[in-house]
Amino acid sequence: MNSKPQVICLMGPTASGKTALAIELAQQFPCDIISVDSALIYKEMDIGTAKPDAQELQLAPHALIDILDPKESYSAADFRKDAIELIEKSHAKGRIPVLVGGTMMYFKALIEGLSPLPAADEEIRLQIAKEAEKLGWEVLHGHLSEIDPTSAARIHPNDPQRLSRALEVYRISGKSLTELTATKSEPLPYEFLQFAIVPEDRKILHQRIAERFQLMLDQGFVDEVRALMARGDLNLDMPSMRCVGYRQCWQYLEGEFDEQQMFDKGVAATRQLAKRQITWLRSWPDLTWLNTGDKKNLYQIVKSIN
Template identity: 65%
Template sequence: MNKPKIISLMGPTASGKTAFAMELYDRYPIDIISVDSALIYRGMDIGTAKPSKQEQQKYPHKLIDICDPSQSYSAANFRHDALAEIETSLKNDRIPLLVGGTMLYFKALIEGLSPLPAANSEIRQQIEEKANKLGWQAIHEELKKVDPISAQRIHPNDPQRLNRALEVYLISGKSLTELTQNSGEALPYEIMQFAIMPEDRSILHQRIEKRFIQMLEQGFEQEVKVLMQRSDLHLNLPSIRCVGYRQMWEYLNGDISYDEMVFKGICATRQLAKRQITWLRGWKQPITWLNSDNINATFNNLF
């Protein structure tokens, strides 16, 4: 029995994924499902390059604006929600098109997730109490002893992920790295995987810089000011650590100058793109690469 077909369109930030997805929506019976860990947050529109309200009306995107910035949202949450959206799309005789640059979400969806122990509020509280006394750097050092690979991957100022990684070890006696080596249930569909980016990396860098400047002109500073007025948001949250938001937050906090914010914001976005490309270069499944300077010609020959 043939598996239902779905399409994934991956690529680094500013490579043109969203614009191309909208073009495809005009030509094929597709449903756009966002695979982006920043677009999930409500009230974070400009700095995430989220499609405008007008664009979303014309080109509906699933899994956008589904979380408050104070909430956490895991790869497991994404897999659950994405599978539900895929099933709905297929039942309506449409083609699910997964579009985004959060490679961890794609990996969780396509390869499945390892069975990890459920959260334990008592252990989490113990870790937090220790962090309040000794600092999260001490928690990071503790994690380094039991799971050096996770410690290398997780920033010392990321309490949510530090807590979870250490919690997993304290509950199971096994490291997060060890447990995640065994994938869970694989995706029950046939997936056509595409990746989009310019052939010349310098073009991508130019696009990143241009887009960041456009965000500033569109009111990015005011958007972050509104977020800062909330007492429940802070720099350690995954939402505020999104590229651009952290740098703008630091500027508005008086920690860096305006010019430093712009420079650091552009550099952080370029580093994100580099990480995304590295993920894609090492992708296990076969990928068809599309040149973002000539997408349609390449795609039409394959679809």
């Protein structure tokens, strides 16, 4: 028997039934639910993020929900720090931490650790942007090929954000991105029980996504986005407004397309998100797969707990 304290990770694409299963688990065991979702962290964004409602939160409180204003940003490193603190508190109370969500980068940062990359330097970023304007990104990509051929092979010359970051890291630290990312944090002293819940038939997931988006509209999603726009301090380049559905609804309110197009584009963006999440999960090690709606899912998780 593994003597390490256990942490349950319940992953899955959007609309796969993660929240309902987590709440069901919390009814049976002394669990503390920790949200692993880069959209649920934001206040004033309840409907479009499918945030658990008051009744669900009463049944099973979720940590890391409603912790930031939409104008703020939150990194994978921020999540890792907060999650470890919450896991430790849960274990200290003799309870089981249950991490639930679909932000795979957060799960990866927690379980595999993070590389010691330097913080952003606005002055160096501005310098790189000026060089790109003068010389072109192709030339800067050539510079990256000289200092970090591995990153250059992975980063397309037409991807200025990642290309700029790779150059910035080298100029700040004197080490390549490849060299630094080879170093990870010390492994955490937990046994991670990792589960992924996904419908066996992709059509079912697509149907659930469309139905949920329509439900959001019925619940007042457009008014929620209208209120966010009215604040005057948010824009579509912010991480909060890049959440699926919000961008499409914002563009609809600005008159870029009609309501039906907004619905179609919102559903399409959500389906693309789900596809990316499933792609991540397919390459995930040590994963137990669960089928959405299967009554044995709870048993599958419970039998793994020491």
